[in-house]
Amino acid sequence: MPKLAGAQILWECLVREGVDTVFGYPGGAILPSYDAMLQYPIHHVLVRHEQGASHMADGYARASGRVGVCVGTSGPAATNMVTGLATAMMDSIPVVAITGQVGTKVIGSDAFQETDVTGVTLPVTKHNYLVTHVEDLAETIREAFYIARHGRPGPVLIDIPKDVQLAQTEFEYPTHPIHLPNERLLEKYVPQEYFARAAEMIAAAERPVILAGHGILLSGAMDEVMEFAEKTNTPIALTLLGIGGFPAEHPLCLGMMGMHGGVYVNEAIQNADLLLAMGMRFDDRVTGTLKTYSPHSKKIHFEIDPTEINKNVKVDLPLLGDLKESLTKLNPLVRAKRHDAWWEHLRRAMQADPIRDVLDWESPDGLMSEHVVHDIWTATQGDAIVVTDVGQHQMWEVQYYLHNKPHTLITSGGLGTMGFALPAAIGAKFAQPDKEVWVIAGDGGFQMTMAELATIVQEKIKINVAILNNGYLGMVRQWQEFFYDARYCATPIFSPDFAKVADAYGIPGYVVENRDDVMPILDEVRASPGPAVIEFRVKMEDAVYPMVPAGASLHEMIKREKVPQSV
Amino acid sequence: MKHTLVALVQDKPGVLNRVASLFRRRAFNIESLTVGHTDQPHVSRMTIVIDSDNTSAQLVEANLAKLVNVIDIQDVTQQETISRDLALIKVRVDAAGRAEIAQLAEIFRAKIVDVANDSVVVEATGDEDKIDGLVELLRPKGILEMVRTGRIAMVRGNQARKNTNGHYNGNGNGNGHVARDVGVSSV
Numbered sequence: 001m002p003k004l005a006g007a008q009i010l011w012e013c014l015v016r017e018g019v020d021t022v023f024g025y026p027g028g029a030i031l032p033s034y035d036a037m038l039q040y041p042i043h044h045v046l047v048r049h050e051q052g053a054s055h056m057a058d059g060y061a062r063a064s065g066r067v068g069v070c071v072g073t074s075g076p077a078a079t080n081m082v083t084g085l086a087t088a089m090m091d092s093i094p095v096v097a098i099t100g101q102v103g104t105k106v107i108g109s110d111a112f113q114e115t116d117v118t119g120v121t122l123p124v125t126k127h128n129y130l131v132t133h134v135e136d137l138a139e140t141i142r143e144a145f146y147i148a149r150h151g152r153p154g155p156v157l158i159d160i161p162k163d164v165q166l167a168q169t170e171f172e173y174p175t176h177p178i179h180l181p182n183e184r185l186l187e188k189y190v191p192q193e194y195f196a197r198a199a200e201m202i203a204a205a206e207r208p209v210i211l212a213g214h215g216i217l218l219s220g221a222m223d224e225v226m227e228f229a230e231k232t233n234t235p236i237a238l239t240l241l242g243i244g245g246f247p248a249e250h251p252l253c254l255g256m257m258g259m260h261g262g263v264y265v266n267e268a269i270q271n272a273d274l275l276l277a278m279g280m281r282f283d284d285r286v287t288g289t290l291k292t293y294s295p296h297s298k299k300i301h302f303e304i305d306p307t308e309i310n311k312n313v314k315v316d317l318p319l320l321g322d323l324k325e326s327l328t329k330l331n332p333l334v335r336a337k338r339h340d341a342w343w344e345h346l347r348r349a350m351q352a353d354p355i356r357d358v359l360d361w362e363s364p365d366g367l368m369s370e371h372v373v374h375d376i377w378t379a380t381q382g383d384a385i386v387v388t389d390v391g392q393h394q395m396w397e398v399q400y401y402l403h404n405k406p407h408t409l410i411t412s413g414g415l416g417t418m419g420f421a422l423p424a425a426i427g428a429k430f431a432q433p434d435k436e437v438w439v440i441a442g443d444g445g446f447q448m449t450m451a452e453l454a455t456i457v458q459e460k461i462k463i464n465v466a467i468l469n470n471g472y473l474g475m476v477r478q479w480q481e482f483f484y485d486a487r488y489c490a491t492p493i494f495s496p497d498f499a500k501v502a503d504a505y506g507i508p509g510y511v512v513e514n515r516d517d518v519m520p521i522l523d524e525v526r527a528s529p530g531p532a533v534i535e536f537r538v539k540m541e542d543a544v545y546p547m548v549p550a551g552a553s554l555h556e557m558i559k560r561e562k563v564p565q566s567v
Numbered sequence: 568m569k570h571t572l573v574a575l576v577q578d579k580p581g582v583l584n585r586v587a588s589l590f591r592r593r594a595f596n597i598e599s600l601t602v603g604h605t606d607q608p609h610v611s612r613m614t615i616v617i618d619s620d621n622t623s624a625q626l627v628e629a630n631l632a633k634l635v636n637v638i639d640i641q642d643v644t645q646q647e648t649i650s651r652d653l654a655l656i657k658v659r660v661d662a663a664g665r666a667e668i669a670q671l672a673e674i675f676r677a678k679i680v681d682v683a684n685d686s687v688v689v690e691a692t693g694d695e696d697k698i699d700g701l702v703e704l705l706r707p708k709g710i711l712e713m714v715r716t717g718r719i720a721m722v723r724g725n726q727a728r729k730n731t732n733g734h735y736n737g738n739g740n741g742n743g744h745v746a747r748d749v750g751v752s753s754v
Binding site: 118119122123127130147180181182184185186305306307309310311 | 577580581584585588592623625626629630632633634635636637638639640
């Protein structure tokens with residue numbers, strides 16, 4: 001048997017896991033592994049900050065369904081990755097992070113660039129490892145990928161001391177099946193009668209609503225959800241991360257629920273007599289106050305993670321397990337339904353409060369973000385991968401860019417991580433090199449990670465960046481306007497001339513201030529082979545409507561006061 | 568209502584930390600947590616007592632089951648169990664008062680395990696109510712110091728909570744770092 005160093009074993013195992021691209025930054029404690037990387041068919045993307053590496057691995061995973069990998073050294077590299085790991089943890093994204101660690105002999109001595117990385121990352125990873133013996137390395141890496149992918153996905157970190165990377169051992173790739181200590185506890189047994197009961201509840205329902213979450217995409221249950229919805233004529237409301245799991249323009253699709261969801265969507269949930277929660281976790285941003293949440297409905301919860309059952313909302317019937325498998329069992333048991341009266345009610349409600357209320361509004365006082373997003377949707381024919389940051393622009397994206405296909409919206413949901421968009425888009429582009437990738441970001445979040453523009457240039461990839469610059473941390477300003485008597489504390493934000501910043505990186509930069517200029521610039525940028533940065537100087541004090549104030553009932557929404565019906 | 572959970576976990580570095588960290592970040596209110604060896608190498612056993620009025624036993628159990636290092640977890644509250652708490656109680660007492668303490672200890676089937684000029688150490692074993700009773704009687708005498716292990720529990724009869732997962736080979740990369748036989752009360 002050949003003897004290999006830990007550093008070589010690392011890449012041997014990664015290659016066998018199907019990894020061909022990693023996002024990282026070298027440093028002292030990971031140097032042996034970087035040296036060994038040269039022998040392997042791995043493309044290393046040099047980031048400008050390790051937070052970018054973990055967001056790129058995340059974006060790569062979201063766009064491809066494969067495990068994203070980030071690599072960094074000990075101490076500051078690992079702590080910089082934490083935000084990206086927490087983002088992936090909240091949104092159930094399969095990521096494996098590899099970090100170097102100081103030598104095992106000096107662990108615990110406050111050595112140079114030493115941090116207790118497994119301690120720091122414990123609450124923001126699905127699992128983590130400190131590998132202290134090179135003989136354990138291969139098995140650990142296999143387990144890490146298995147855990148990252150298996151069940152409810154999530155990030156896993158492997159901390160490898162420098163001496164373990166250097167130590168040699170006989171290497172034979174393990175091929176035996178992986179058995180985790182807790183595997184028996186995770187086996188899900190759902191009695192067949194539960195499905196029969198679900199079918200009865202569905203047959204009895206008059207006002208059902210499907211709550212479609214990220215689980216649809218993670219499970220790959222798009223076809224099964226479609227079959228169920230079409231057979232039973234059940235309206236579908238999407239969570240933010242569920243977007244793309246069901247075509248936005250399908251007649252059964254109501255759109256997004258929750259804090260900035262449609263008025264009629266939230267009212268449908270409040271008035272429903274049956275909620276079918278599919279791969280969603282009743283986050284506070286979609287329920288409003290739990291005291292008054294959908295009070296008349298029975299609830300069936302399709303969920304892979306037992307810790308989500310009855311965590312926020314008490315449910316009547318939990319169907320544990322992979323959504324695709326559960327629906328495969330359930331679909332043959334349900335009968336066709338029409339729900340004419342329910343649909344009649346919903347269609348009237350939709351017309352009364354359209355979500356895209358300013359579509360035809362000719363704004364007298366400047367360019368509107370909503371129109372920019374709509375024009376990007378029109379120009380890309382709804383077919384681009386759009387990666388958003390967090391804030392107002394993110395909500396306008398989901399209101400005005402209709403996603404009909406899975407994995408075409410990449411956004412930080414649970415953690416709401418500003419600075420996510422640009423690095424995540426780089427990861428997405430590596431996962432889907434043939435797809436058109438757009439960043440839609442605000443002026444605040446973009447400045448958090450804009451150093452990654454250099455990564456785009458060094459890697460010679462094409463990403464189009466749209467910055468909606470309103471001169472404010474817009475969503476926080478909106479909350480100050482609504483709930484703090486418009487005292488704008490610390491929300492006005494200075495930005496550099498983004499076009500000049502882009503120019504300094506060798507990327508063409510554009511500034512757009514009028515609606516008439518939007519389409520021609522979009523066309524020019526899309527036709528160009530290289531990346532571009534467009535700063536849209538948009539209306540400063542626009543707000544995202546409608547809105548459920550934090551802690552209010554789901555149906556108590558603040559609406560836009562007046563929309564002139566022009567054109 | 569109090570719930571008793573029994574968990575078998577891998578005896579590996581950091582496992583106790585994972586469990587304690589889980590309780591802290593989920594804001595689970597734990598009354599006591601004890602850890603100790605079992606008859607199986609590389610397997611530790613935890614007895615966890617929670618007050619289910621403020622923390623859902625089902626959620627604690629489900630969350631523990633998600634930890635990779637947890638081999639088995641069961642809520643034994645509804646089963647016939649033997650539960651024990653061990654206490655060492657140092658009581659202020661001079662030579663004249665020793666006989667009374669010894670008498671009290673005997674009633675509780677406790678032992679005096681250390682005698683000094685002005686104090687004795689009483690060792691008591693039993694369910695928590697019994698220990699509580701003894702403590703209340705000793706308190707007026709002047710308790711100088713006390714330590715309790717917290718509850719350990721075992722189901723009666725021949726049903727065994729063991730590492731029944733035949734597949735897993737516990738390839739511990741080093742073991743023995745998990746705190747052993749320590750009672751961590753009120754984590």
